[in-house]
Amino acid sequence: MQSDAHTTSTLASVIRTHAAERPGAVALIQDDEAVTYKELHARSNRVAQALQACGIGPADRVAFLDKNGIAYFELLFGAAKLNAVLVAINWRLTPREVEYIVNDAEATVFVFGAEYADMAAALARELKRVKKFVVIGANDRFEPYARWRDAAGSTDPGIEAAGSDIAFHVYSSGTTGHPKGVMLSHDNLFSLLPASSANWKVDASSVNMVALPVFHIGGCGWAMVGMFNGCTSVIVRDVQPAALIDLIGKHRITHAFLVPVLLHVMQLAPNAARGDYSSLKLVVYGAAPISEEVLGGAVKLLGCGFAQAYGLTETTGAIVTLPPEDHDLEGLHRHRLRAAGKPHAGVEVKIVAPQTGEELPVGTPGEIWTRSRQNMVGYWRLEGDSATSMTGDGWLKTGDIGYFDGDGYLYIHDRLKDMIITGGENVYPAEVENVLMKHETVADVAVIGIPSEKWGESPLAVVVPVKGAVVNEKDLLAFARKYLAGFKVPVGIELRAELPRTPSGKVLKKDLRAHYWEGCTRAIN
Structure with a gap:
């Protein structure tokens, strides 16, 4: 039975719906472990109960520091069942940077992978609000995640979130040296998911590779496109080009979101020519610039459709897509490979003079502004920055410089900021x-x-x-x-x-x- 993903409107309702309608379908695969939607629902219920026993309730933050893994999804849905929020932290950051984010988010529970246990121990006294430390894996200093989870009851708390409540709290670098917490509501997220599913033709039969880190909107947002549709997601913890190629054939991957550097190094992998890419339907790429040489080589190697996605953390991810039909390597429209694409349905994009906000004509570079239901609620505890980034009538200032051509394609030209x-x-x-x-x-x-x-x-x-x-x-x-x-x-x-x-x-x-x-x-x- 194929579930109707479009009846879901909050994070918790995603797992509740699929557990009821397709309980035996495989939700997640990581290495040799496969977890069905029914099992993920039960595990996330236990996480919710364990979090609740730690005092977590609606709008509370739970900090998470680890590479991609099944535990992330258990925690994400477990927190959501309490209308609480999981804050995934960039595991590449230094201890000082991690300390800032955990304190800024006002997290009271901190869950981390075993390889970050030394960091957590060193920071323990500096994490002002954290009352509970939980380690994923083996470490003598902290309570093990599996034992903490499994000691709790398996009843769904049954708490419902409103559309305006926060689903994701994602940290994006700040121009002043401190990262900003971007608050994305359930309404933001569930404006993205149906449009992206349609644009990228993801459905319950898809097999979705989650290789981008989940602390990034490209990772958590992409993962949720698959979960929203009730398909199988293959989780990649450590990204190795040769291993990615093997995973595509082994699990019959149909969809993947990859950054340009991965598309480049995959072409150089020793097993590139031997890879089985016959299951691939679409590779979405974005999050960084790409050269025509790298893109052309990837298209020829993988032999599937390609789509470029443009968006920001503040727009809940993709708002513009360059679809497969515009990836013409040799024809009259080859120049469109340099375009970001066209705005999604329901997304407004305009080019303005940064100083005045006056809309500029076709072909004239200016700041890219966008308005849609995907625009963030605002920055956590930064009302001034939120007001500066968004206009009173709903336009978000992206800080990117671009222009439209006569056919309605958006081109990214430069950055207003120095990012x-x-x-x-x-x-x-x-x-x-x-x-x-x-x-x-x-x-x-x-x-x-x-x-x-x-x-x-x-x-x-x-x-x-x-x-x-x-x-x-x-x-x-x-x-x-x-x-x-x-x-x-x-x-x-x-x-x-x-x-x-x-x-x-x-x-x-x-x-x-x-x-x-x-x-x-x-x-x-």
Whole structure:
């Protein structure tokens, strides 16, 4: 029996519906473990009861730090059955960054993988509100997740959420150096899911690969497209290109969402030519720029439909798609490979002059604004930033620069802000600059994005040394790694006597970037 996913309207109703209508269908596969919808429902009931015993109730936050795994979904649905919210944390972050997020989210329960137990132990005294620590896997210092879960009852608490209640609390990097908690409601999420399901032709018969990290909207949002439809999701914990290729054939994967760097390295894998891709129907890609060479090679290798997705955490993910029929590698419309695509049904997008908000004509670059039911509720505890990012009549300012062509295709041209996207991760130069300025040999610094065939772009630090000091690149980058996640650390240092600035003192980053981007068609690769 195929369930009607479109009757669901909250996270908890997804698992409740599928457990009732297709209990024996496999919901999740990870390595050699397969979990049916009935089993996932029962496990998430126990998680809900265990959380409730820890004092978790509606609108409370539960922190989660681990790579992709079945436990994430048990916790996600378990928290949702209490109308509570799971906050998944980027496992690439440093201890200081994790500490900030757990405290900022006001989490009172912290669940983490065994490989992060040392970090949790070191941070325990600094996590002001956390009353309960639970470890997934073996570690003598904390209560094991499986024992904690299974000691609880299996009755569904039966608590219902309203559409305006928060479903996801996702942290996105902030320009001031601290990440922002993006609040996405059930209404936001369930505006995305039907449209994306239709655009990408996902249904109950699909087999969906979840390879992107679930702390990212591209990971949790993509996973929910599959769960919404009641299909089987194959969970990838550690992304290895050769292993991904094997998984596609082994599990007869039909749908996958992959970042461009993965599409690139999969083509270089030793088993690439031997892979069985016959089950693939669609690969969605996005979260970072992609070159035509990488895209063309991926299309030829995998032999399935491709769709590009453009969106933000603040828009609950995809709002624009370039569909398979526009992936014409040789024909008259080859130029559309550089487009983000066309807005989804129910999504408004316009191009405006950033200073005035005046709508600009076709072909003229400006800031991309969007309005739809997918726009976030706001930033957690940051009313001022929320008001700055959204207009009174519902438009969200994306901070991206783009334009429409005469056929209604959106092209991303540049960024209004200085954000760098490297391998699907956002890096804000201000955060990196603030760290580097603490070093005794640095008098001035600007961080810019430079082209990277592998990552799309990578951060580079342009440094002005303190007079009489010698900047040692190796030492300075090692210093940065103490404070920053690895993907935020610059790939190199360029030394200059001074930085180019406007009369008002603003660094002319476009001048610093110019020679690195010569020959590129766009300023974001």
